[in-house]
Amino acid sequence: QKEVEQNSGPLSVPEGAIASLNCTYSDRGSQSFFWYRQYSGKSPELIMFIYSNGDKEDGRFTAQLNKASQYVSLLIRDSQPSDSATYLCAVISGGSNYKLTFGKGTLLTVNP
Amino acid sequence: DAGVIQSPRHEVTEMGQEVTLRCKPISGHDYLFWYRQTMMRGLELLIYFNNNVPIDDSGMPEDRFSAKMPNASFSTLKIQPSEPRDSAVYFCASSPSPWGENTEAFFGQGTRLTVV
Numbered sequence: 001q002k003e004v005e006q007n008s009g010p011l012s013v014p015e016g017a018i019a020s021l022n023c024t025y026s027d028r029g030s031q032s033f034f035w036y037r038q039y040s041g042k043s044p045e046l047i048m049f050i051y052s053n054g055d056k057e058d059g060r061f062t063a064q065l066n067k068a069s070q071y072v073s074l075l076i077r078d079s080q081p082s083d084s085a086t087y088l089c090a091v092i093s094g095g096s097n098y099k100l101t102f103g104k105g106t107l108l109t110v111n112p
Numbered sequence: 113d114a115g116v117i118q119s120p121r122h123e124v125t126e127m128g129q130e131v132t133l134r135c136k137p138i139s140g141h142d143y144l145f146w147y148r149q150t151m152m153r154g155l156e157l158l159i160y161f162n163n164n165v166p167i168d169d170s171g172m173p174e175d176r177f178s179a180k181m182p183n184a185s186f187s188t189l190k191i192q193p194s195e196p197r198d199s200a201v202y203f204c205a206s207s208p209s210p211w212g213e214n215t216e217a218f219f220g221q222g223t224r225l226t227v228v
Contacts, residue, residue: 034216043203043219044155088155098143099168100217104154 003027004091006103014111019076021106023089026070032092033065035074037085038105044088048074079110116220118204124226130192133223135204136185143207145217146179146189150200161187194227201225 005024013019021035032051036044050056050063050072062075072091076083086105093099117136125131137144145160159169164181172179176195181187191198201224207217 043221045219046216049216098160098162099157100145101157102147102155 003093003101004089004103006087006089006106008104009107010109011106012109012111013079015079015081017079017110019079019083019108019110021074021076021087021089021108023072023074023103024070025072025089025091027091027093028067028070030067030070030091030093033063033072034090034092034100035061035063035072036088036090036102038088039085044102076108079108081110081112084108084110116204116206116218118202118220118223120223121221122224122226124228125194127195127227128193129227130190131194131198131225131227133189133202133204133225135187135189135220137187137204137206138218139185141206141208141218143209143217144181144187145205145207146187147203147205147219148200149203149222155203158189191225194225196227199225199227 003026035048037047038044048061048063050065053065053067056063060077064073086107088105089103091101116138119134142163146158147155148158149155156171158171159179160167161181177191179189201222203222204220205217
């Protein structure tokens with residue numbers, strides 16, 4: 001079983017809609033969770049960080065974490081064509097070893 | 113700060129040749145990571161350093177790969193000999209701390225390696 005799983009997509013939504021991106025992880029002791037955005041040919045850039053169960057909102061982005069279900073999601077409200085990118089879920093494993101493990105990413109396309 | 117700086121941006125080499133990728137982390141960051149990204153396997157952690165010391169190299173695929181960090185401002189990833197299956201984008205990232213909130217790993221622009 002892979003450590004961090006994401007649907008590869010592509011996920012296609014119309015402009016203005018809500019895009020929902022999902023991620024599951026296998027290490028129950030995982031402590032920190034990140035969402036990175038990667039445009040084609042570019043490096044990943046952090047857009048959200050979540051540490052505790054529940055929701056965390058930042059502008060149009062909301063991260064949701066459910067540690068009991070080992071599930072983390074990212075909602076993008078009022079999606080814009082500029083949001084079209086690959087979204088990478090990343091997890092820091094439990095214990096003292098700082099291992100930031102990424103999922104393979106979900107390709108999001110927002111259609112004008 | 114200019115961010116994480118990697119060089120070269122692109123590298124094309126012949127199979128069997130030695131390849132050296134370079135990285136300058138953000139000043140003051142104690143952690144440095146080397147990742148490899150391919151379509152098939154996504155973004156894989158190869159090795160990471162803390163205060164110039166390698167902590168976890170379990171992701172290094174084979175003995176052909178080696179990484180060093182001689183000082184806080186410079187790291188190299190070497191492949192010798194290179195093989196076509198090493199073709200990928202190699203990212204270097206640095207982070208001030210792994211724990212707590214507002215922790216972020218900053219990525220360099222990557223080196224696109226093509227082995228022919």
